[in-house]
Amino acid sequence: MFAHEFMRNAYLAGTFVALACGLVGYFVVLRGQVFAGDALSHVAFTGALAAAAAGVDIRLGLFVVTLGVAAGMGLLGRSARPDDVVIGSVFAWVLGLGALFLSIFTVSASGSNGTAAVRVLFGSILGLSPTDTRLAVALALLAAAGLLGLARPLLLSSLDPEVARGLGVPVRGLGIVFLVLLGLVAAEATQAVGALLLLGLLAAPGATARLLTDRPWRGLWLSAAVAVGSMWSGLALSYEVASLPASTAVVGVAACAFALAGAWDSVRGRRLRRSPSPAGPAPRPPLGSLGWPRP
Amino acid sequence: MTLPLAGLSPNPVVDLEQMVEFPFMVNALWAGTIVAATAGAIGWFMVLRRQTFAGHTLSVIAFPGAAGATLAGLPLALGYFGACGLGALVLAAVSRPGGKPGGAGESAAIGTVQAFGLGLGYLFVVLYGGQLSSLEALLFGTFLGITTGQVQTLLWIALAVLLALAAIGRPLLFASVDGAVARAAGVPTRLLEFAFLLLLGLAVAATAEITGALLVFSLLVTPAASAQRLTARPGWGLALSVAIALLVTWVGLTIAFFSPYPVGFWVTSLSFGLYVLVRLGADTLGRATPRTALAAETT
Numbered sequence: 042m043f044a045h046e047f048m049r050n051a052y053l054a055g056t057f058v059a060l061a062c063g064l065v066g067y068f069v070v071l072r073g074q075v076f077a078g079d080a081l082s083h084v085a086f087t088g089a090l091a092a093a094a095a096g097v098d099i100r101l102g103l104f105v106v107t108l109g110v111a112a113g114m115g116l117l118g119r120s121a122r123p124d125d126v127v128i129g130s131v132f133a134w135v136l137g138l139g140a141l142f143l144s145i146f147t148v149s150a151s152g153s154n155g156t157a158a159v160r161v162l163f164g165s166i167l168g169l170s171p172t173d174t175r176l177a178v179a180l181a182l183l184a185a186a187g188l189l190g191l192a193r194p195l196l197l198s199s200l201d202p203e204v205a206r207g208l209g210v211p212v213r214g215l216g217i218v219f220l221v222l223l224g225l226v227a228a229e230a231t232q233a234v235g236a237l238l239l240l241g242l243l244a245a246p247g248a249t250a251r252l253l254t255d256r257p258w259r260g261l262w263l264s265a266a267v268a269v270g271s272m273w274s275g276l277a278l279s280y281e282v283a284s285l286p287a288s289t290a291v292v293g294v295a296a297c298a299f300a301l302a303g304a305w306d307s308v309r310g311r312r313l314r315r316s317p318s319p320a321g322p323a324p325r326p327p328l329g330s331l332g333w334p335r336p
Numbered sequence: 337m338t339l340p341l342a343g344l345s346p347n348p349v350v351d352l353e354q355m356v357e358f359p360f361m362v363n364a365l366w367a368g369t370i371v372a373a374t375a376g377a378i379g380w381f382m383v384l385r386r387q388t389f390a391g392h393t394l395s396v397i398a399f400p401g402a403a404g405a406t407l408a409g410l411p412l413a414l415g416y417f418g419a420c421g422l423g424a425l426v427l428a429a430v431s432r433p434g435g436k437p438g439g440a441g442e443s444a445a446i447g448t449v450q451a452f453g454l455g456l457g458y459l460f461v462v463l464y465g466g467q468l469s470s471l472e473a474l475l476f477g478t479f480l481g482i483t484t485g486q487v488q489t490l491l492w493i494a495l496a497v498l499l500a501l502a503a504i505g506r507p508l509l510f511a512s513v514d515g516a517v518a519r520a521a522g523v524p525t526r527l528l529e530f531a532f533l534l535l536l537g538l539a540v541a542a543t544a545e546i547t548g549a550l551l552v553f554s555l556l557v558t559p560a561a562s563a564q565r566l567t568a569r570p571g572w573g574l575a576l577s578v579a580i581a582l583l584v585t586w587v588g589l590t591i592a593f594f595s596p597y598p599v600g601f602w603v604t605s606l607s608f609g610l611y612v613l614v615r616l617g618a619d620t621l622g623r624a625t626p627r628t629a630l631a632a633e634t635t
Contacts, residue, residue, distance in 0.1 A: 075443040076389040079450070126561045129388040130611050133554035137604025140551065144598045163458045237396070238458070241451025248444035286462050289455035296452040299445070303430075 042280050050174040051166045051287070055272040057181035058233045059291075062242040063268025064188050065226045067261050068219060070247030072199045076125055077114060077220065078243045080132040081227040084110045086236035087139035088228070089161040094146040099161065100176075103228045110135075111224025115217035164235030164288040166276070177232060184225045187218075195219060196257045234288040241292030242268055245299040252302040271295035355593050363482040364546075367490055368585040371543045372555060374494045376581030377501060378539040379560035380574050381532065385512045388557050389443055390427050393450040394537050395552035397423035398544035400457030407460045413489060416541040423453065424537035428530045482546065490542050497538050504531055509570055551600040555581050558607035562614040580610060 042048050069078050085107045092102025114128070169177065188195075198205035198212040206212050230239040250264035275291030282290075355361050382391045401419020405412050430445035501508075511518040511525040519525050543552040563577035588603035595602070 070444040073443060075447040076392075079389070079392065079447060125386055125388045126383055126557065126564075129392065129553065129557040130561050130608060133551070133558055134604045134608035136551060137554060137601045137608070140548075140598045140604075141601035144596075144601075235458075237454040238451050240447045241455065244444045244447030244451065248448060251444070284459075284463055286458055289459040289462075292451045292455040296448050296455075299448045303445075 042277065047167050048280060050169045050171060051276055054169055054174045054177040055166055055233055055276055056269055057178045058230050059242060059268040059272035060265050061181040061184040061226045062230050062239070063246045063265035064185055064261060065223055066243040066247035066268065067250055067264035068195060068199060069223065069243050070251055075244045076128055078223060078227065079240050080128045081107055081111055081224050082231065082236045082239050083132050084135050085228050085231040086161055087135045087142065089231065090139050090142035090146060094142040103231060107224040107228040108221060111220045112217065115220040161231065162235050162237050163286065164231070164233055164238060166233045166287050173232070177229060180225065180229050184222055184229065187222055191215065191218065192261065200257070234291055238288045238292045241295050245295035246271065249299045249302040252306045267295065267298050271298060351594070355590065360482065361593060363484060363487050364589055365586065366487045367482050367546050368589050369582060370490045370494045371546050372581035372585040373578050374497055374539045375543050375555040376559050376578035377498060377574055378536055379556035380563060380577040381508060381512060382536060382556060383560040383564055389446055390533065391536055391540065391556050392553050393427065393446050394420055394423050395540045395544060396450055397453040398541055398552070400453050400460060403457045403460035403464070407464045413545065416544055417538065420537035420541035421534065424533040428533050431529065486545065493538060493542050497535050500535055504528060508532060547600055547603065551604060554604040554607050555585070558611050559584065562611045565614045565618050580607065584610065
């Protein structure tokens with residue numbers, strides 16, 4: 042399998058993209074921002090198609106638009122956690138814009154009818170060039186490093202914003218930076234699994250980790266491990282089964298991991314964590330486990 | 337989409353007459369009307385219940401349904417309704433009793449279901465072997481080629497959904513605004529939630545046939561969000577939501593007929609523009625937004 046260069050590229054890029062997705066995804070689930078991640082993934086689609094329609098490099102549109110919207114969402118939303126209905130209204134329109142760019146693009150580039158759209162929507166990890174791969178790895182490492190650098194205050198401000206604010210953590214600023222990182226990862230993962238499926242790599246590993254452990258740090262690494270594992274086994278599966286697209290296989294494995302974790306969780310007779318609703322009170326883990334002094 | 341005869345003349349009445357001479361356009365207007373009325377009413381409850389994410393997931397699940405039906409050679413409508421009904425069952429199963437809609441655990445589960453559904457849809461499309469133009473139609477919709485038969489099916493389904501919604505409307509409103517009190521008063525909130533998701537699935541499946549899986553959401557969420565900004569009264573809000581949905585659909589279809597750009601773009605842009613206007617208007621008037629009055633009770 043590794044004799045093929047495209048498989049080596051796919052594994053290399055996929056590993057790091059999945060690592061970044063798993064790390065960011067854990068926080069996405071923890072902060073109840075899955076819907077925001079969903080919206081950003083659709084924004085990524087529109088950005089890429091806008092670039093395609095304008096005839097510039099797809100990646101340019103992908104990153105500029107996704108990062109811009111992520112920052113905007115953070116700045117507009119109260120305490121950098123935007124409201125569901127606002128997100129919904131905005132991204133319904135963004136999707137409409139996507140449809141517009143798609144039609145402009147298909148009209149202007151008849152012949153390659155719709156293939157670019159399909160690549161953006163469903164990913165093209167098996168078609169990465171060595172340059173794409175290096176770029177993907179570099180960006181994924183950047184996102185992962187940024188996130189790990191912020192992980193400690195971000196964990197605290199996600200789990201207990203009140204206490205974090207009391208300790209002088211800039212909760213709002215962190216929220217905005219987090220959304221920008223999420224945008225970066227979304228744009229990045231769009232290339233690997235596609236705009237429509239990256240939600241699987243974001244939400245499923247994080248949710249799996251949340252079901253399996255209460256400890257934040259262990260959960261963070263577990264989430265990354267589940268994401269990378271799904272990527273590896275998904276790629277291998279799609280190599281073995283010729284008709285199975287890579288992105289479907291990756292997301293399928295991640296969803297299975299989540300389903301198994303859910304089954305194990307209910308066997309153990311525990312409810313899904315007293316999960317914090319976006320506005321509601323968050324559960325308080327022992328502060329010591331986060332490495333913070335008790336206030 | 338450009339039509340040979342489409343082009344604006346100085347007299348708008350002539351243009352409109354020209355438009356309704358096309359049978360497909362008449363069908364599209366009828367279908368749009370039915371779909372907008374259903375989506376406006378269901379969407380109002382969806383926004384009230386903060387289930388926008390569930391609604392979006394149900395709407396994208398229509399895509400694998402349609403793709404699977406195409407692959408298996410079954411009628412498209414069967415795929416749409418089957419997938420959305422099944423999706424509603426799955427979503428009801430992953431939402432926890434007593435958990436708030438939109439809670440972190442639930443939304444993660446919904447997101448996973450959604451991504452998995454889309455993955456399946458892509459698999460079906462690949463197995464079907466290309467036909468990318470039909471993929472685009474499935475995702476972004478088409479208002480061409482809607483048959484009279486389809487309009488009739490839509491009408492019956494819409495009537496069934498609206499009647500069922502009217503039947504459970506009162507307890508559903510109670511359960512949506514204050515779940516804990518409703519449960520204490522003996523309202524079967526869990527059953528209601530399930531019934532609502534099923535109705536939402538049906539409405540979404542009906543809408544997806546016309547607007548495509550990705551754009552259903554604009555008819556569901558945006559008119560309802562505008563209506564809830566404008567009034568806190570359930571009756572008025574519902575009526576307003578339906579009225580806005582109807583308006584944007586009619587105007588959107590008309591503009592799309594005369595312009596080269598897709599109907600989905602016009603409908604979403606119009607409804608979003610209206611939403612922005614409403615929000616700006618409400619903010620400048622400095623009124624306490626009705627939405628918060630309702631939300632204050634739920635949280």
